[in-house]
Amino acid sequence: MEKEEIKLLLEKYYDATATVEEEQRLREALLSGDAGSEFETDRQLFEALEASAPAEKYPDTLDARLDTLVGRLDRRRRVVRRRRWAIFSAAASLLVVFGIAQFAFRGGHAEPEAVETMARNVRIIDNAKDARAVFYAVNADYEEAISMYGDIMAEADSITAASQAELERNYQIINELSNIGGL
Structure with a gap:
């Protein structure tokens, strides 16, 4: 790889605009030793980054286990949502029943004074x-x-x-x- 291309890739890398492929090409060029002594500091940086990278890879089954856990969490959320709706529905039903009972208890009509007061207080704006x-x-x-x-x-x-x-x-x-x- 030419020095100009390495300089361009380094500039992109340090500006955080390099693509994954460009970063991989830069890493290979610097770690292979073909870049020359001009890029020694950058090569040392990439070696340190390589050394600090975790040597252990995630198990192959990790993705499947995570998908299973996420699926379980989604199912639990749906159950909680259904329970909430059941509670809200029960509360609304109770309100309707109490309203009907109140109406029936009063003989199917509202008190005339209350109706007159409401009628006096209604104003169309x-x-x-x-x-x-x-x-x-x-x-x-x-x-x-x-x-x-x-x-x-x-x-x-x-x-x-x-x-x-x-x-x-x-x-x-x-x-x-x-x-x-x-x-």
Whole structure:
């Protein structure tokens, strides 16, 4: 192999653009010693790479065993998927049954007040401007509800803390009385 071709193949190899065939030709040229002393460093690199390559080849049956394992994993995934669908189907069926039972329990009709409330709250939006206004109004209501919820939870926490403190004081009094012999 000519030096120019070796230089070109080395450039491709170091740029990681060499094909497998070009890399094989370069390896053979460098390891055969025909390249000359100009490529001694590159030859040493390829020798080191050859020496560090695993000498042991994978067993011939490895591909078949891996295919079998992948097939088993695929079958397990399908079984899990089927189980999920079965669970979701059962849950949906229960919801339908509960809905029908609720409808039948109420005598086959919804309460008139609920229907009237829903009818009053239904609004057909046919343009983006109205949709944006409704969105901002609902968002403001949501933020107000969240704020009220936070206030209620803070108040509940303070009531709980006060009740806990009162219980602890009562417990201490009971302990003191039982130690004195009053109870």
